[in-house]
Amino acid sequence: MKKIKRVFTYIFLSIASLVSIFPFLWMLISMTNKSVDVTAGRLLPGGHLIENINKLIEQTQIGIALWNSFIIAIITTILTLLIGSLAGYGFEIYRSKGKDMIFSILILSMMIPFAAIMIPLYRLFGRISADAPFIGLDTLAAAFLPTIITAFFIFFFRQNTKMFARELVEAGRIDGLSEWGIFFRIYMPTMKTTYAAASIIAFMNSWNNYLWPLVVLQSPEKQTIPLLISNLGAGYTPDYGVIMTAIVVATLPTALVFFLMQRYFVAGMMGSVKG
Amino acid sequence: MKQSLSKKLWLLLVALFTAAILVACGDDTDGENADSDGGEDASGGETTDIIAWAWDQNFNIAALNLANEYYENEDFNMEIVENAQDDIVQKLNTGLSSGTMKGMPNIVLIEDQRAQSFLQSYPDAFYPIGDYFNTEDFAEYKIAPTSLDGKQYGLPFDTGATGFFYRTDYLEEAGYTHDDLVNITWAQFVDIAKDVKEKTGHPMLALDPNDLGILRVMMQTTGTWYTTEDGKINLVDNEPLKLALQHYKELMSNDLVHLVSDWSQYLAAFNSGDVASVPAGNWIAPSIEAEASQSGLWKVAPTPRLDMEGAANASNQGGSSWYVLNIDGKEAAAEFLGKTFGSNSEFYQELLTEVGAIGTYKPASEGDAYQYENEYFGGQKVIYEISQWMEEIPQVDYGMNTYGIEDILSAEIQQYLDGKSLEDMLADAQAQAENQFK
Numbered sequence: 001m002k003k004i005k006r007v008f009t010y011i012f013l014s015i016a017s018l019v020s021i022f023p024f025l026w027m028l029i030s031m032t033n034k035s036v037d038v039t040a041g042r043l044l045p046g047g048h049l050i051e052n053i054n055k056l057i058e059q060t061q062i063g064i065a066l067w068n069s070f071i072i073a074i075i076t077t078i079l080t081l082l083i084g085s086l087a088g089y090g091f092e093i094y095r096s097k098g099k100d101m102i103f104s105i106l107i108l109s110m111m112i113p114f115a116a117i118m119i120p121l122y123r124l125f126g127r128i129s130a131d132a133p134f135i136g137l138d139t140l141a142a143a144f145l146p147t148i149i150t151a152f153f154i155f156f157f158r159q160n161t162k163m164f165a166r167e168l169v170e171a172g173r174i175d176g177l178s179e180w181g182i183f184f185r186i187y188m189p190t191m192k193t194t195y196a197a198a199s200i201i202a203f204m205n206s207w208n209n210y211l212w213p214l215v216v217l218q219s220p221e222k223q224t225i226p227l228l229i230s231n232l233g234a235g236y237t238p239d240y241g242v243i244m245t246a247i248v249v250a251t252l253p254t255a256l257v258f259f260l261m262q263r264y265f266v267a268g269m270m271g272s273v274k275g
Numbered sequence: 276m277k278q279s280l281s282k283k284l285w286l287l288l289v290a291l292f293t294a295a296i297l298v299a300c301g302d303d304t305d306g307e308n309a310d311s312d313g314g315e316d317a318s319g320g321e322t323t324d325i326i327a328w329a330w331d332q333n334f335n336i337a338a339l340n341l342a343n344e345y346y347e348n349e350d351f352n353m354e355i356v357e358n359a360q361d362d363i364v365q366k367l368n369t370g371l372s373s374g375t376m377k378g379m380p381n382i383v384l385i386e387d388q389r390a391q392s393f394l395q396s397y398p399d400a401f402y403p404i405g406d407y408f409n410t411e412d413f414a415e416y417k418i419a420p421t422s423l424d425g426k427q428y429g430l431p432f433d434t435g436a437t438g439f440f441y442r443t444d445y446l447e448e449a450g451y452t453h454d455d456l457v458n459i460t461w462a463q464f465v466d467i468a469k470d471v472k473e474k475t476g477h478p479m480l481a482l483d484p485n486d487l488g489i490l491r492v493m494m495q496t497t498g499t500w501y502t503t504e505d506g507k508i509n510l511v512d513n514e515p516l517k518l519a520l521q522h523y524k525e526l527m528s529n530d531l532v533h534l535v536s537d538w539s540q541y542l543a544a545f546n547s548g549d550v551a552s553v554p555a556g557n558w559i560a561p562s563i564e565a566e567a568s569q570s571g572l573w574k575v576a577p578t579p580r581l582d583m584e585g586a587a588n589a590s591n592q593g594g595s596s597w598y599v600l601n602i603d604g605k606e607a608a609a610e611f612l613g614k615t616f617g618s619n620s621e622f623y624q625e626l627l628t629e630v631g632a633i634g635t636y637k638p639a640s641e642g643d644a645y646q647y648e649n650e651y652f653g654g655q656k657v658i659y660e661i662s663q664w665m666e667e668i669p670q671v672d673y674g675m676n677t678y679g680i681e682d683i684l685s686a687e688i689q690q691y692l693d694g695k696s697l698e699d700m701l702a703d704a705q706a707q708a709e710n711q712f713k
Contacts, residue, residue: 035565036546036566038539039539039540039542039546040543040547118369119369119372119373120373122369122370122373122375123374123375126373126375126377127375136377137377137378211365214362214365215365215369215370216378218326218356218366218378218380219356220356220357227358227362230359230361230362231330231332231357231358231359231362233359234330234331234358234359234361235330235331235332235333235334236331236333236334236558236561236562237333237565238538238539240539
């Protein structure tokens with residue numbers, strides 16, 4: 001009886017995993033087919049992989065777009081983590097009524113949709129452009145600056161800081177460490193898994209960010225990967241083989257980051273729930 | 276308890292206040308900065324750098340590049356930026372409503388059915404270019420969507436003139452020759468579809484229930500639209516629309532349609548040889564030709580018309596035009612457009628052979644390139660015939676809300692297909708649309 005149950009469990013799980021992995025598989029297969037075969041739903045790998053890659057390199061500036069996305073994603077991840085964790089740490093360790101109030105307002109700000117602040121934000125960057133062109137419209141800085149301070153990460157770090165043993169802070173003070181020293185030399189190393197989980201989320205958010213970079217980046221040499229893929233699909237006769245190749249290229253870095261940090265990711269997320 | 280409640284209330288108020296300020300800032304389109312861009316005026320004779328936004332590398336952008344080659348002006352330097360069409364709409368809306376013209380291009384391509392919403396929402400953002408070309412040289416139906424209050428803002432570009440592309444082998448099997456398909460009505464089209472289904476088993480056409488393009492094509496053969504010329508919603512008493520909806524329902528309920536849910540499936544429906552015809556804008560031709568094995572099996576007939584007084588066997592689907600923004604460099608940009616897209620017949624011949632784009636510049640259709648006999652379509656002079664149909668397309672004012680009304684309509688149509696009466700359905704859609712687009 002137990003065996004039968006187990007067989008059914010495995011059959012069910014196999015079907016479920018097939019369903020969830022199929023789109024990914026199909027993407028990989030389509031990358032090797034030409035456009036007509038992709039639209040016809042061909043499920044066998046074809047011989048057009050090299051051709052698709054060559055077309056992608058010829059028709060688009062995929063190298064530049066990858067580079068831009070990388071730069072933006074890495075800077076965003078580092079700054080978001082640094083600012084988010086400092087703020088989260090501060091809110092939890094140096095608690096006071098006033099700070100709790102500010103924190104609540106911060107949380108409420110998560111409810112304002114980005115579309116509502118996009119136009120004022122654009123106007124802001126438009127005005128900055130005249131005085132400080134290096135962070136004005138159409139610069140990579142403009143693409144990441146509004147995203148590095150987010151209520152979500154402050155919340156995320158604050159919740160996780162609840163697990164951090166307060167005694168360690170006191171021990172640090174007794175041993176003569178400065179407050180910054182406690183943060184960088186005790187807090188950061190202990191909270192490794194939280195940082196790992198946050199870095200995956202921050203990296204993916206930035207890597208897939210579409211709306212703001214779209215609006216703020218104008219010249220082709222500033223283009224990021226999601227914008228490039230959007231352009232590929234916009235023709236009257238889109239080449240689906242090339243689009244699939246571009247999507248695979250775009251998916252690889254996030255997949256890589258995720259697999260490298262998967263262990264920490266799960267641990268970090270668990271922590272935030274427990275807190 | 277009382278205290279914590281008031282605290283929450285206070286917080287809520289602060290949040291609402293903040294949100295209100297942010298949203299209000301967004302609407303603040305005083306445009307005070309509209310012309311504060313730095314840079315020299317075009318008249319100075321120095322090099323002018325022009326930025327152009329368009330979509331589709333192989334079509335619109337290729338056309339711009341070609342125009343740039345034809346334009347002999349050493350002081351003119353154009354950078355073309357590729358953006359998907361929806362992205363251009365998003366970027367223009369954000370930039371123009373923020374009131375700063377910073378980051379906006381000099382030349383932008385806008386689809387005809389969207390143009391009025393831009394022209395009417397941002398009256399000072401575009402530069403009238405009627406003085407740079409002769410509007411009478413262009414297909415008449417292109418003028419209404421590209422102008423506002425008697426001023427010409429857009430330079431008409433490609434035509435979305437439609438054709439009834441069909442598989443000769445399937446139609447022959449069902450007993451029809453080319454002459455039987457020329458200048459027919461949509462009612463006849465439905466009858467033919469029934470025959471084709473019965474004798475060959477193939478559905479007549481592929482449709483995406485979320486895209487009502489076919490209704491627009493039918494409606495425009497009579498020169499009517501979802502809105503009247505003065506901008507009123509026109510659904511309830513719209514006789515052509517009613518007739519079109521009846522044909523639509525008949526096609527659907529008799530299983531004469533291959534249903535698809537996205538563009539790639541739509542392409543696959545005819546590339547795989549499943550459907551017998553594709554009534555669509557002429558820009559679909561390269562996608563049909565992409566399946567080399569069907570060469571010689573296709574032909575194109577004029578678009579069926581609605582069986583009503585004054586209907587023409589010609590309609591339009593898609594097509595776009597060039598616009599110049601009201602910022603520094605506008606004269607240079609307008610001059611460039613006028614000298615190329617606006618008047619150069621020779622350029623249009625190469626545009627056709629090199630890019631495959633059919634313009635709406637009428638004098639061009641007498642050129643050699645338009646006489647090309649396309650072997651894929653059994654030696655038919657496809658381009659020439661389309662350019663002839665183009666001149667007969669009834670003129671329509673697309674108004675501001677074509678796509679918004681269509682979202683409402685496509686939900687209502689499902690109920691109509693499920694048995695709701697046509698009158699009730701249109702009355703409901705009319706009421707919804709009037710509420711939404713007061």
